[in-house]
Amino acid sequence: MTVKTLKDLLDEGVAGRSVLVRSDLNVPLDGDTITDPGRILASAPTISTLAEAGAKVIVMAHLGRPKGTPDPALSLAPVAAKLGEVLGRNVQLAGDVVGQDALARAEGLTDGDVLLLENIRFDPRETSKDDAERLALAKALVELTDMGGAFVSDGFGVVHRKQASVYDVATLLPHYAGTLVAAEVEVLQKLTTDEERPYAVVLGGSKVSDKLAVIEALADKADTLVIGGGMYYTFLAAQGVSVGNSLCEESMIDTCKELLERYADVIHIPQDVVIADSFSADAEARTVSVLEIPDGWMGLDIGPQSVERFAAILSNSRTVFWNGPMGVFEFPKFSAGTKGVAEAIVEATGKGAFSVVGGGDSAAAVRLLGLPEDGFSHISTGGGASLEYLEGKTLPGLEVLDGA
């Protein structure tokens, strides 16, 4: 792939030009408080580089899943405020996506200004399956730019989506990968070619069905595949063991059975778990063998013996990819498994291993559990996108940047 980068755009000269930037600013909100600003922090470098270089920066982003219509609860207002704070410059928020306010504000931009358009998914054409509808929105977005406009794709978390602000805009303007997208692709390439061994993959999180394709793709590459989290219980059920009220995807049991047989030498599963009598932070907790989950109880974390065994493998690995928490880390009583595994990865990184964290909740766990972010080689901002890349799928938002 030959993809032009932000550096190429800067070399061409960007002062006075309007540049549309697609960022991933989809942060978790509690009311209008941002609970984890990770994606804003990760998006800031590209925006600030362009503004510093004198571009008129127009940022496109989405928040949550509005149903193609304005929803005040999903306004980007808190995001605009936080972005301004992070950039140390004023960030205007348009009152609409490509309406009168956006147009007027875009026309009023001067060199170095930053304008954030309102939640791009307030416009139903953004995610439309109809090519013509998406293209019409893309054209309206391009109308916001002067002559000499450019498009910078920096929302790695959305490059697996064929959407107007991700894909179609790139077909209309000179296009470039932002620093975040370029960095993510470089990291993922390292995980799929010439990985240093031993190579360990740690998968957890809630659903096997979400992660099946990546299990299949990585089980062949990795030396070890550690499985924990909610998805583990379907594997346990596949061994004919009672899982009580733990998460279990009945329809995936046969698939899990096959995976356990096919990759018997590669897959490592817990031998003990922390169980709870209800799904809550103050549930009663007990540590038991995986063979002894009583009826009415549910597994919410991996147990200490499993952590020790997984940590021994991980701390001596040279390449580690981790996606999905080992337990319900949001509840302190059930966060030790995730923390223990993460600490082992940090230890490996300290010894020179290349480590990557993928997945929104896994990245949030790193921050919530107070682990050093620089204890990992890379924390990916794109859960679904990084998984699809590792599965070997074609990502429309990357493919469209090729051959700039």
Ligand code: ADP
């Ligand atoms: P990521 O976003 O990192 O890809 P997922 O979205 O797949 O991760 O899963 C994260 C969620 O899985 C977390 O909210 C966590 O609470 C939940 N989870 C982990 N272990 C369990 C479990 N044993 N039972 C229920 N939920 C779990």
Ligand code: MG
């Ligand atoms: Mg998630």
